Amino acid sequence: MNSIAYYPGCGVADQARSMEHTARAVLQALDWEMQELPRWNCCGTVYSLASDDLMRHIGPVRVLTHVQELKLDRLLTLCSMCYSTLRRSERFLNEDRERLERVNAFLDDEPDYRGGVRAVHLLELLRDDIGYSALETRVTRPLEGLKVAPYYGCTLTRPRSVALDDPEHPSVLEDILEVLGAEPVPTAQRVECCGSYMTASDPSVVRRRVTAISEAAAAGGADLMITSCPLCQYNLDARLAEAARTGAPRLPSVYFTQLMALALGLDPALDEQVIDPRPVLAARGLAVEVEA
Amino acid sequence: MSADVEMIQVYIMGRPYKVPQGLTIMKAMEHAGYRLIRGVGCRGGFCGACATVYRRPGDYKLYADLACQATAEDGMYIAQIPSVPADRAPWVLTELDRNTNPILALYPEVARCVACNTCTRACPQELEVMDYIQAALRGDISQVAELSFDCVQCGLCAVRCPAEIVHYHVGQLARRVHGAYRAPQAAHLADRVREVEDGSFEQALDTLQKMSKDELVEAYKKRDVER
Amino acid sequence: MAEQMRLSKEALSADFARRVEELSGQSPYRCYQCGKCAAGCPFADDMDLLPSQVLRLVQIGDEKVLEARAPWSCASCLACEVRCPRGVDIARVMEAVRLLSLRKGNTPLCTADVATMGLPQIALVGISRKMTP
Structure with missing residues (x-):
């Protein structure tokens, strides 16, 4: 180990x-x-x-x-x-x-x-230490047919000095999605800020940002989005749920780790989201048991 | 005062005084003529009333302690802090949402902590103050309660904090929430409450209430003391 | 949009530009006003000055920029940083302008709605730091 x-x-x-x-x-x-x-x-x-x-x-x-x-x-x-x-x-x-x-x-x-x-x-550990092929051998429930829009946000790839991937054209999330059997839906919005901590000072700005991000994902036919940050996740889930009341696409978001767990046959712990991802997963034949 | 007691010089609130060696800061102040009516309490290190800051000659550090516990040393510069200005957020325990972290809503300045650890260094109880503020930030209320358990509310942490956090109020809130909703409930407490409600003690209370003062004193002296 | 700028010796204050440079570690004079930062800024719609205009005011030493809303609409997302052809980290300039404004005693042009339960700590810490000189 x-x-x-x-x-x-x-x-x-x-x-x-x-x-x-x-x-x-x-x-x-x-x-x-x-x-x-x-x-x-x-x-x-x-x-x-x-x-x-x-x-x-x-x-x-x-x-x-x-x-x-x-x-x-x-x-x-x-x-x-x-x-x-x-x-x-x-x-x-x-x-x-x-x-x-x-x-x-x-x-x-x-x-x-x-x-x-x-x-x-x-993401670095998975890519550089563990390797995609090792991950692939553990996939027991490929996410076939699932269309996923990766959302990188800002801090994984900016500034350049600490970027873990190309700032404008990152691929690590798409690569992992492919290993898991899902279909990545890259959008131009995947590296554009969600509004970050302004969710505490100016939620309307954040609602506008997550509307643009989810609209781009929906336009690409995505079933859901993935994130790697609790703040992006909050904005793309709780704030998007608010924005959805006035027309934003109500697209669920989950952590990329949750999709990995699902594909590896492990508990994806999908009960914390405001926008429940389970219906879209079930529609793609990836039903997740709901604990009573 | 016997002649063989060695005298030291201390500076209290900026003025020099000769006091006998070996006194606590509090006793040194009283020896110097201060009549303490604020910033003094139990004199045993429990009540937290006598917050004091001092420096030693030739040392840049600002030390913090309780005046009734720290020993006065030659050359010490001493200032008492009889009261710490601090706002205690209004809250009613039974009205707090027991499932979420009420600390950040009531004391949002906790989010200003830069983890400098100055509060920990100031704590005369040697508590890990910064660690409990960090636990408060991440919503671990039970950890806050545990780490702040021995707090005497002297306020020295709050005086020193560059982020202007009032740590001891945060710790108190966490201990109340923890005690009410998170800590295991004591079975014997529920039993005793039931006994009270069932009237098991009515007769004994009635007897006590009818006693004269002398009878009460006598009964008190003869009471069973748990050893 | 900014008003028409009048360049005069009196309006210039090299001290101010130098202070921003010290605090940000970025030379404002590297900027040649291409506007790429403004074009890609996801918050430009909320700004009273575009990021490039903030830089321009710093270049000419105009302390009016300390009253601007634009630096407070910046979330330091660094979209401008990776795109600037002159290698100016504009987010650092924004931070320097915010700090100089706060250190002058100005009220931060953002308020934290911290009473909301369940906001992520990241957001609370982030906004607190933005408001602290």
Whole structure:
């Protein structure tokens, strides 16, 4: 059994438990174990873009230091935002030792961060460590006939310095969908922002964005969309359900890990969504038992 | 005061005083002539009334402790914080939605935590304050309750926090929610409540109420004490 | 859309442009106003100035940009960052303008509706940070 240190992040540990549940089960089937850090804190979610704001790098550094103290140098994330913030903070401090020294001076009697712990997104682990062929051998229930629009959002592929795929033409989600037997429906909107945290300040902007995203997916004939971020998922599910009242296509969204679980014959944990994906899955011959 | 007691110099609220070595900060203040009517309580480290911050000579660090617990040292700069200005969000336990995390709705500033750990360093109870704020952020109310259990509400965390969080109010809310809805219910409590409702203690209460003050004192002295 | 710009020695404040440059780590003078950032911005419809216009005001040192709504409509999605032919990270410039506005004591031009139960933490932390100088 391979193992990797794992950082849930606040969203995954709270309302995105279905993502963790299915990721853990899928990795288990692929002979990988996620070992949650014994202590962790919020990564800060939005990477600080100011050059003088070292305080906002303390959170990520603290998380990375926990990994360093376990004598490991990689940290698995499921959430795209955590992935981005952890990787960017690590780069920001590692490329200028003076910044790192100032952060360590602030941390005082706590262990210094020495640099070099890399956040790894689950999509990278699947593509680069596990490999698509290993995934394919575990597929027991191919998602034949299911049309899925991948939604990448922003932080998996932007900025370029930490992009895990091509910023304009990513393919990792499409590739995984094909391995699972589904038919990818790529749209131009798959890399366009859903409105992100503005869901807390300006939900109408988010509703407009998710309307555009779901319209593009529906135009391509998609049955549902997949996400890799609890915030994108919230916007494409809860906010889209609101937007659907005024005409947006009521297209369900699930985490890509949930579709993987379904294809591997594992519990897809599909009971948290506002827009229930089970009817469209059932219509494609992929009925999921509903627990009473 | 015997002559062989060594005296030290401390600075209380900016003024120098000679006090005997070995006193707590609270006793040193009283020795210096302060009559404490605020910022003092149980004198035993439990009530959290005597929040104090101090620095030592030649040390940049700002320390925080309870005045009744920390020992005064030579050269110390001491300031009392008799009250911490803080807003306690209004909530009624029975009206909180027991299935969701009420903390973020009542104390949204929890989301401002940058994990700097200053609160933990300030805590005289040596609690993992930052960890419980982080647990609050991710909705793990039981973890907040557990980690904040020994909080004495002195407020030093809230004084030091750069994100302006009032940690001890967050911890208290979590402990109430945890105690009411998450912690296993004690079977003997339900039994006792039933006994009260059934009137099992009416007669005993009646007897007590009819006693004179002297009889009550006598009965109190003779009571069974669980050992 | 911005009003017609009047370039004069008095209107220019090199200090302001330098402050934005320091804070963002981006030279505003690299921008040659092609407008690609504005064309691809998913939030341009909500902005009173296009991203390229924000950059233009910074270039000419016009502190009026501190009162603009545009930087507050930016979600740092970085669509502009990957497309800018001059390699300007425009989201950093937006962040610098927001911070300079906050640090001047201006009220953030966004409010968090945090009373809503069940909003993801990511959103609450994100909006809190946007509002904090």
